[in-house]
Amino acid sequence: MWNALKRCNMKIYGNHNLIRTLETMTERDRTAHTVLFYGENGTGKKTIAEYYIHLLMCNDKKDGKPCFNCKACHNISDNIHPDVITAEKSGKLGGYSVETVKKICSDVFIRPNNSDKKVYIFKDCNNMDERSQNTLLKIIEEPPEYAYFIFTAESKSAFLPTVLSRCVSFGTSPCTDEECILALSEHGISRNQAENAVECFHGNIGKCIDFNENENLKEIIDTVRLATDSLIKKDEYSFACNISKSAKNRDEIETVLTMLDRIAGDSVKLNYDKNASLSGCYKDGAERLSEMLTLNSGNRIHEIIEKCWRAVSANVNASLALSAMCGEIFEII
Ligand SMILES: [Zn+2]
Numbered sequence: 078m079w080n081a082l083k084r085c086n087m088k089i090y091g092n093h094n095l096i097r098t099l100e101t102m103t104e105r106d107r108t109a110h111t112v113l114f115y116g117e118n119g120t121g122k123k124t125i126a127e128y129y130i131h132l133l134m135c136n137d138k139k140d141g142k143p144c145f146n147c148k149a150c151h152n153i154s155d156n157i158h159p160d161v162i163t164a165e166k167s168g169k170l171g172g173y174s175v176e177t178v179k180k181i182c183s184d185v186f187i188r189p190n191n192s193d194k195k196v197y198i199f200k201d202c203n204n205m206d207e208r209s210q211n212t213l214l215k216i217i218e219e220p221p222e223y224a225y226f227i228f229t230a231e232s233k234s235a236f237l238p239t240v241l242s243r244c245v246s247f248g249t250s251p252c253t254d255e256e257c258i259l260a261l262s263e264h265g266i267s268r269n270q271a272e273n274a275v276e277c278f279h280g281n282i283g284k285c286i287d288f289n290e291n292e293n294l295k296e297i298i299d300t301v302r303l304a305t306d307s308l309i310k311k312d313e314y315s316f317a318c319n320i321s322k323s324a325k326n327r328d329e330i331e332t333v334l335t336m337l338d339r340i341a342g343d344s345v346k347l348n349y350d351k352n353a354s355l356s357g358c359y360k361d362g363a364e365r366l367s368e369m370l371t372l373n374s375g376n377r378i379h380e381i382i383e384k385c386w387r388a389v390s391a392n393v394n395a396s397l398a399l400s401a402m403c404g405e406i407f408e409i410i
Contacts, residue, residue: 088260088263089121089124089125089128090121090252090256090257090259090260090282091120091121091250091251091252091253091256091257091280091282092120092121092125092249092250092252095125095247095248095249096125096128098247099125099128099129099132099247100132100141100142101141103132103133103138103141104141108132108133108225109244109245110217110220110224110225110226111217111220111225111226111227111228111243111244111245112126112129112225112226112227112228112244112245112246112247113227113228113229113230113233113236113241113244113245113246113247114126114227114228114229114230114246114247114249115229115230115231115232115233115235115246115247115248115249116231116248116249116250117231117249117251117281118231118283118284119251119278119281119282119283119284119285119286119287120249120250120251120281120282120283121249121252121282121283122229122230122249123200123229125247125249126198126200126227126229127153127154128143129227130153130161130196130198130227131143131145131150131153131154133194133196133225134149134150134153134158134160134161134192134194134196135147135149135150136148136149136150137150149192158192159190159191160189160190160191160192160194160195160196161196161198162181162184162195162196162197162198163197163198163200164177164178164181164197164198164199164200165177166200166201168204170203170204171201171203171204172204172205172206172209173199173202173205173209174209175206175208175209175212177209178209178212178213179212181197181213181216182212182213182215182216185197185216185220185221185224186221188223189223193223194223194224194225195223195224195225196224196225196226196227197224197225197226197227198226198227198228198229199226199227199228199229200229201229201230201231202228202229202230202235202236203230203231203232203235204235205235205236207237210236210237210239210240211237211239213226213240214237214239214240214243217240217243217244218243228244233246250280251279251280251281251282252280252282253280254275254279254280256280257271257274257275257279257280257281257282257285258271258272258275260282261274261275261282261285261286261289264286266286266289270289271285271289273288274286274288274289276358276360277298277358278358279355279356293329294332296323297323297329297332297333297336298336298358300319300320300322300323300333301319301323301333301336301337301340301358301359302358302359302362303315303319304316304319304320304333304337305337305340305359305362305363305366306362307319308366308406308410309362309365309366309369311407311410313403313404313407316403316406316407317399317400317403320333320337320399320402320403321396321399321400324395324399327389327395330386330389330395330399331386331389334382334385334386334389336357336358337382338378338379338382338383339355339356339357339358340357340358340359340362340363340366341366341370341375341378341379341382342356342357342375342379343355343356343357343359343360343363343367344363344364344366344367344369344370344375345367345370345372345375345376347363347364347367348367348370348371348372348375349372369410370410374409374410377409378406378409378410381402381405381406381409382402384402385398385399385401385402388401
């Protein structure tokens with residue numbers, strides 16, 4: 078999503094209060110030197126981080142907003158600003174090594190090149206190990222006046238409490254369905270395709286774009302819907318086949334389990350309120366499932382799915398974990 082502001086004609090959808098807070102902070106010259114943007118993937122963390130960097134470095138702000146037109150703004154959008162440094166990821170899980178962090182800790186004492194600020198951005202800090210964080214701590218405790226650090230992560234829990242206490246943290250959230258459709262149309266996606274995507278991922282712009290571009294994700298969603306139909310028909314064999322079909326690797330298993338969990342959650346909500354706002358990818362399925370599930374059985378399914386994901390995360394054999402999950406779900410419906 079880097080450069081997303083440029084592609085989207087510099088519009089940001091959703092997260093209005095967060096944007097306003099960042100603008101006010103900058104207007105009052107109270108910019109936070111260490112900032113964490115956290116939230117579900119696809120909800121705009123990197124786009125907002127980019128906006129914050131524009132706010133910090135734009136030379137021609139208007140009404141508290143970056144101009145997106147000065148040299149600094151252009152350089153940030155083109156990813157070539159010499160004083161905006163993206164930390165390099167390493168390792169299988171895409172974490173940040175102690176060496177990388179040490180390099181940044183010494184680089185930070187070299188004054189900015191052609192502005193009065195220097196910004197370091199660490200994207201997707203979901204797997205930053207403790208040693209790297211402890212190394213980082215030394216510099217974020219007392220950074221030079223011109224230095225800024227920006228982190229993005231799915232959850233605050235990725236960080237040590239000592240690091241968190243030095244950050245100003247901002248949560249990002251999905252926008253409304255209508256805003257998401259507008260954002261997707263700016264992205265060149267037709268209304269019809271945008272509606273299909275929003276039906277699955279609601280106001281999560283990043284996930285909706287991914288859905289539109291990624292055939293594999295579309296197949297996974299179709300399979301999860303088929304699995305839900307099997308659940309409603311109480312056809313355990315077909316349910317298990319559908320679940321295992323689309324869960325070929327860890328990422329796919331996570332998507333399948335998340336989608337299934339959301340459908341179950343939606344069906345519980347619908348039990349209480351027919352107009353409840355839903356988060357899953359299969360409204361019709363959730364409606365039919367709601368006739369079969371009580372609050373208790375719905376919560377139980379949620380626990381079973383969570384238990385399965387914990388097992389897969391702990392490297393238990395995935396097909397065993399999935400088939401155990403299918404068996405347990407069918408014991409309670
Ligand atoms: Zn500017």
